[in-house]
Amino acid sequence: DAKTTQPNSMESNEEEPVHLPCNHSTISGTDYIHWYRQLPSQGPEYVIHGLTSNVNNRMASLAIAEDRKSSTLILHRATLRDAAVYYCILCRNTDKLIFGTGTRLQVFP
Amino acid sequence: DVKVTQSSRYLVKRTGEKVFLECVQDMDHENMFWYRQDPGLGLRLIYFSYDVKMKEKGDIPEGYSVSREKKERFSLILESASTNQTSMYLCASSLGALPHGYTFGSGTRLTVV
Numbered sequence: 175d176a177k178t179t180q181p182n183s184m185e186s187n188e189e190e191p192v193h194l195p196c197n198h199s200t201i202s203g204t205d206y207i208h209w210y211r212q213l214p215s216q217g218p219e220y221v222i223h224g225l226t227s228n229v230n231n232r233m234a235s236l237a238i239a240e241d242r243k244s245s246t247l248i249l250h251r252a253t254l255r256d257a258a259v260y261y262c263i264l265c266r267n268t269d270k271l272i273f274g275t276g277t278r279l280q281v282f283p
Numbered sequence: 284d285v286k287v288t289q290s291s292r293y294l295v296k297r298t299g300e301k302v303f304l305e306c307v308q309d310m311d312h313e314n315m316f317w318y319r320q321d322p323g324l325g326l327r328l329i330y331f332s333y334d335v336k337m338k339e340k341g342d343i344p345e346g347y348s349v350s351r352e353k354k355e356r357f358s359l360i361l362e363s364a365s366t367n368q369t370s371m372y373l374c375a376s377s378l379g380a381l382p383h384g385y386t387f388g389s390g391t392r393l394t395v396v
Contacts, residue, residue, distance in 0.1 A: 208382055217287075217373045217387025218326070261325075265382045270316070270341070271375075273326035 194247040196262030287388040302361040306374030315357035
């Protein structure tokens with residue numbers, strides 16, 4: 175499985191944009207980039223995924239580098255409820271989800 | 284909304300006991316998964332199932348077994364609980380094989396004493 179590298183932790187202030195980076199230099203052509211997040215005392219939840227083009231949904235945006243070796247999850251206006259561990263995961267459509275240790279995002283009022 | 288329900292939020296068991304962790308989903312998902320989560324190690328896949336009565340080993344199946352007698356229910360069994368199985372256990376289900384379609388339960392925190 176292709177590996178991802180994420181910072182252990184990041185901080186943000188409320189209502190500011192947050193850019194969560196993910197490096198995946200060994201990504202293959204069939205790997206999708208998935209983001210899940212885990213709020214305190216809950217199981218992970220799906221955030222967004224993409225293959226080559228940038229993606230937007232109600233929760234976040236995903237910016238994918240042209241060479242696909244890195245991506246960035248963008249939270250446009252962080253709220254206290256966005257404090258969570260964010261996981262960047264590579265897998266093909268037929269793969270199981272394999273989680274790394276993610277980035278712990280702290281949001282300050 | 285899809286719901287994945289884990290029967291217990293907290294569980295305390297003694298070493299050597301047989302432990303059953305139950306997971307039920309209500310959206311007719313074919314696939315179900317059991318993970319454990321430990322500090323510094325992230326989530327690790329224990330077992331998964333793509334159909335009733337079918338099971339596959341994940342990355343860390345040792346010391347565990349599973350049962351899937353009905354589509355909506357996936358049970359994780361610790362045959363003889365040990366202290367190194369103290370962990371947070373998370374169940375998930377998904378429709379089809381798409382990695383973006385996983386729904387997780389809230390977890391069972393198991394302590395083996």
